[in-house]
Amino acid sequence: MVNVRQSVFFSASTAFYFTHCVGIQGPFQLGFLVFTAPTMLIIPTSIGEHGRTMWTMGPNKLVFNTVQALHDIYRNERFTKSHAYLVGSSEPGVYGIFNAIDKQLHQRKRNLVSRVLNERSMRSFEPIMQHQVNILVQQLRRSCDGSQPRPVNMTERLKYLAMDIMGQLAFSFPLKLQTETTHRSVVASKAHFYLNLGMQLPFLGTLSLVRLPFLRSQFRGGSYFKSLETMLRSRIAGRDNKQDLLYLTDRLSVSEDDEVLLREMESEAVFFLSAGSDTISTTLCAVFFYLSRNPECYRKLTHEIHSTFNSESDIRNGPQLTNCHYMRACIDEALRMSPPLPGTLWREEAFEYRNAAEPFMVDGHIVPRGTQIGVNAYAMHHNEEYFPDSFTYKPERWLPDSPEAARNNRNAFAAFSTGSRGCVGKAMAYLEASLVVAKTLWYFDFEQASDTAETVGGPTPWERENGERGTEEFELRDMFVADHDGPHLVFRPRQTNIGGDFGANRDEKTSSL
Numbered sequence: 001m002v003n004v005r006q007s008v009f010f011s012a013s014t015a016f017y018f019t020h021c022v023g024i025q026g027p028f029q030l031g032f033l034v035f036t037a038p039t040m041l042i043i044p045t046s047i048g049e050h051g052r053t054m055w056t057m058g059p060n061k062l063v064f065n066t067v068q069a070l071h072d073i074y075r076n077e078r079f080t081k082s083h084a085y086l087v088g089s090s091e092p093g094v095y096g097i098f099n100a101i102d103k104q105l106h107q108r109k110r111n112l113v114s115r116v117l118n119e120r121s122m123r124s125f126e127p128i129m130q131h132q133v134n135i136l137v138q139q140l141r142r143s144c145d146g147s148q149p150r151p152v153n154m155t156e157r158l159k160y161l162a163m164d165i166m167g168q169l170a171f172s173f174p175l176k177l178q179t180e181t182t183h184r185s186v187v188a189s190k191a192h193f194y195l196n197l198g199m200q201l202p203f204l205g206t207l208s209l210v211r212l213p214f215l216r217s218q219f220r221g222g223s224y225f226k227s228l229e230t231m232l233r234s235r236i237a238g239r240d241n242k243q244d245l246l247y248l249t250d251r252l253s254v255s256e257d258d259e260v261l262l263r264e265m266e267s268e269a270v271f272f273l274s275a276g277s278d279t280i281s282t283t284l285c286a287v288f289f290y291l292s293r294n295p296e297c298y299r300k301l302t303h304e305i306h307s308t309f310n311s312e313s314d315i316r317n318g319p320q321l322t323n324c325h326y327m328r329a330c331i332d333e334a335l336r337m338s339p340p341l342p343g344t345l346w347r348e349e350a351f352e353y354r355n356a357a358e359p360f361m362v363d364g365h366i367v368p369r370g371t372q373i374g375v376n377a378y379a380m381h382h383n384e385e386y387f388p389d390s391f392t393y394k395p396e397r398w399l400p401d402s403p404e405a406a407r408n409n410r411n412a413f414a415a416f417s418t419g420s421r422g423c424v425g426k427a428m429a430y431l432e433a434s435l436v437v438a439k440t441l442w443y444f445d446f447e448q449a450s451d452t453a454e455t456v457g458g459p460t461p462w463e464r465e466n467g468e469r470g471t472e473e474f475e476l477r478d479m480f481v482a483d484h485d486g487p488h489l490v491f492r493p494r495q496t497n498i499g500g501d502f503g504a505n506r507d508e509k510t511s512s513l
């Protein structure tokens, strides 16, 4: 999976980047590097047949790579989220759904969030989603103006889209990133980087180095927290609108004081903005990347969309959309190859079980007390035992009656995790991704922009030199939620749509939840 040279390079460069960002220089920088780099070192020790079952990753961390382990760890009462998740707290004692380790508190939060993300609420939220997708279509059409279409960086476009949708769902706030520049700094935040650093090095969290007040000081005078505060203040002012995601924080808050409430909402808000938008934009970027590199998949999907719908207005939540099985397979295959949360979701034994007599077993191994354990989604999705030819994009793996499907193990799919802490926004994610893919292919043909083909995906010069990667994968940088760039694509209106209005006049009225 990862060799020692890469691991040393990764740990040293991460530590260097961190010191650089926080302005530690000179002898202190050197001291910090010497102190932290070894703790980040991935020791590529493997146990089990063919070295695929388990890795040690640091002094007390085990990463498993089997379906049984996925079940044993994430569907097990005895385990809870690792204390590393606490680095996301704004202050001690303030927890959001993401980092609530106490099971009862988590269950209460989850029940409330589920009310906003259920099927019924999604139906009433769909017009807002459709409106934003139509704006995306308009923006893509604009890239076709002039004699030569301009390449579009899909990471940029899709981040704006997904964040605009999330701003509405979480805060009932129109961020307008797709069309205006005022709040665009919310997509350029380095919050993920610090969160990931704290998750991998929890002692930094204990020292409060990567907690929110620290993050805020990093953006001092900058606009990320300014935009966040604007959204939250507007949300507090309009408390009557109780149906958005921050409804849950209101309900569980004990505070009458608006300033305290603001701080409490902050950690929840940072999480929702990222969980509900960066994950979807990564998924969509990966889908567009793979379609632009796999002409046969592109052809089959285009055919499915144009033979399923009679008009653009048919493209909405309902049986026609859910019957686009090839589209769903394209999305799942992109999620398999490039999972938006590509790393290990750390778990540890829950406090209540610390004195239990019987040892804890994961896939037949006794796990020593106090060990951090988990399954790494990226490694699992590239385990040849479960997904043969795992570096090749093959949507057919996910079509139940295809010969490819029989050779794959769908239970090894971990993009949304599983169990009581598995993703609660899965239905929304599939709906949003399906609407974007179907509408884009309804209106446009697209292809990879020729001048940027070398810079996104594919092996890096170092990997090519060492013969390490011959296949094209959408490149992700693991920042807990992945960071990425591109793909850069060129769009052309489909023949049938030339001269059409591209959905401009069919925009549903934007309603609030």
Ligand code: HEM
Pocket (backbone or CB within 6 Å): 097, 098, 110, 113, 117, 272, 275, 276, 277, 279, 280, 283, 339, 340, 341, 345, 414, 415, 416, 417, 420, 421, 422, 423, 424, 425, 426, 428, 429
């Ligand atoms: C393709 C898109 C998405 C992917 C791949 C994804 C993946 C995940 C994963 C792997 C987790 C588990 C995290 C952990 O254990 O630390 C998770 C949790 C969560 N996701 Fe998603 N997610 C997606 C979209 C969404 C959306 C659209 C929302 C809506 C707001 C959302 C809300 C949440 C919440 C609230 C949790 C925490 C659940 C809990 O702890 O009970 N996700 N997601």
